[in-house]
Amino acid sequence: MFLSKVSLCLTLIFVLCSRNIEAQFNPNYASGRTTMVHLFEWKWDDIAVECENFLGPKGFGGVQVSPVNENVVAASRPWWERYQPISYLLTTRSGNEQQFADMVRRCNNVGVRIFVDVVFNHMTGDNVNARGTGGSTADPSNKSFPAVPYSNLDFHPTCSINNYNDKYEVRNCELVGLKDLDQSKSWVQDRVVDFLNHLISLGVAGFRVDAAKHMWPEDLEKIYNRVNNLSTTHGFDTGARPFIFQEVIDLGGEAVSKNEYTNLGVVTEFAHSNSIGKVFRGKDQLRWLINWGPQWGFLNSDRALIFVDNHDNQRGHGAGGADILNYKTSKQYKMASAFMLAHPFGITRVMSSFAFDNTDQGPPTTDGQNIASPIFNDDNSCSGGWVCEHRWRQIYNMVGFRNIVAGTAIQNWWDNGSNQIAFCRGSKGFVAFNGDSYDLNTSLQTCLPAGTYCDIISGVKSDSGCTGKRVEVGSDGRATISITQAEEDGTLAIHFESKL
Incomplete structure (x- = not known):
């Protein structure tokens, strides 16, 4: 006893x-x-x-x-x-x-x-x-x-x-x-x-x-x-x-x-910062992001504090060298930040410089x-x-996106075999990226209910209006997604709270 x-x-x-x-x-x-x-x-x-x-x-x-x-x-x-x-x-x-x-x-x-x-x-x-x-x-x-x-x-x-x-x-x-x-x-x-x-x-x-x-x-x-x-x-x-x-x-x-x-x-997880910089600088194709996470040599999601850049490596110190993105490469930086915040991997930190x-x-x-x-x-x-990158619309709206889709998995991954990708986060959100030198304009599954949605990258929802692009989702959940190569942003994102 x-x-x-x-x-x-x-x-x-x-x-x-x-x-x-x-x-x-x-x-x-x-x-x-x-x-x-x-x-x-x-x-x-x-x-x-x-x-x-x-x-x-x-x-x-x-x-x-x-x-x-x-x-x-x-x-x-x-x-x-x-x-x-x-x-x-x-x-x-x-x-x-x-x-x-x-x-x-x-x-x-x-x-x-x-x-x-x-x-x-x-x-x-x-x-x-x-x-x-x-x-x-x-x-x-x-x-x-x-x-x-x-x-x-x-x-x-x-x-x-x-x-x-x-x-x-x-x-x-x-x-x-x-x-x-x-x-x-x-x-x-x-x-x-x-x-x-x-x-x-x-x-x-x-x-x-x-x-x-x-x-x-x-x-x-x-x-x-x-x-x-x-x-x-x-x-x-x-x-x-x-x-x-x-x-x-x-x-x-x-x-x-x-x-x-x-x-x-x-x-x-400095390997995340190094790898995401290479991808959005065009040294790796976006299609390979389909297995983003430990298969890239990263720690498990619950052990990895992830970021696009930090105060050291944005200055070329620490690790990653010229592959690290920072605010000076703003389009690619916003795209990388949006992907990090849209993807369920890791514990995310945004830099503000x-x-x-x-x-x-x-x-x-x-x-x-x-x-x-x-x-x-x-x-x-x-x-x-x-x-103040955290005050850029494309970043703070994606912080909100991550909050809204938390707990959901990636589904309906799509890519064009190159640098155009899209995916859903459960039935709560959808995001698309165009890293190619030509336009993205195709019908994709958004996993969202039918309706009109405000793209939170190009604008903000205001009452029943939208200062950016509008996305029309049909009864089958599909929508024509357009991101031209010449646009300021190479990303489009909608979620159920951005419905007009």
Whole structure:
């Protein structure tokens, strides 16, 4: 009897731990929402307003925000200074702790979750008398960061990463000279856990773990398991775990594999970004998208955080090189984004950029130091140096499309044997793409009830009107779909809520 009770207790512990870990794969979105946006380098006050005025009403599920902790003040204020920590104080060019907490509260109130980009693989590199955005100072050359505090006892010995086929070098040496923390040490684990738990107490829903590839999975597991459940006072369910998505760049051929991290949390699937760029640049035919997903070498859908571009590879950094699409190739970029959002694979993230002419350039400023707020135009677009892809009609309407068709499968796939494709999402939505150098004009099965529908790519539904194309669906569910080669957009999309 005693043994059976012990066995039962062990089983219960195992089940509870399993549920605990599994919960880290749930983005904790409000009901009916499926996609996050990365508002790269936005200020906290501006994000709060954007949640209330745009993201919430348009059905976005969450925001990935730039690193929130104090970073080094670098000459000319490049974007990458945010990835060189000085301390875990919540003071950056985006705002202070009070502004951050207010943003999280206001976004949660309108059903938009906040995911923090957390940097704890390393501290800053060699900057003599380094000064941080919160006024803290450090001596990186001696691995001294008193505002944490960290000393040279908390870091790996100095060495450079020269060989990515040596996993020990990748995880124990310094990434581009940044002082590499030793996450196996209890003091370091304590400081990181305190930092993450503080963010949870302020209402965040999860974390993007920067440079996870450069940390040992067993060390990350210890840290993740000590992080608190999400805050019920901020509206999360009892026992809800923070969503964890880890940056692991893996296009194959290296010692560290993305598969080593999938039991800990979701992984950023850079192979998706690389492959979708090749397809919509014309290096692969669209017809091959029929088996999009793990057959392309991607992780399983529930483990893959997917995107067309991110803040690194849109600048040619990280992985993918010239194949990566960004806002500068706008037609192909919108088509790739629409396909990502129309297809059921993966956990989707939309990029929202500022314009850049060189790869180091930081966000727009008012005076060379302080970040400028985006300027919003009458057509919802941004100016003032901000691109705001998430405000492009072709993208935010497809975020809504993904919400509407959630839970349905692809059916009635059609292609012309080349670069024209179309498919239904159950009986809720239909999408078509023309990547050829000639027009698409043919009768296709939409899987939708008879009626007139507004194409959400070329326009928006307004009461009983439509500012874009109208699609007439017959009693058999078929419609004549037309996308000319010369059109601004190479995509057409309709769903049951776009019926006029």
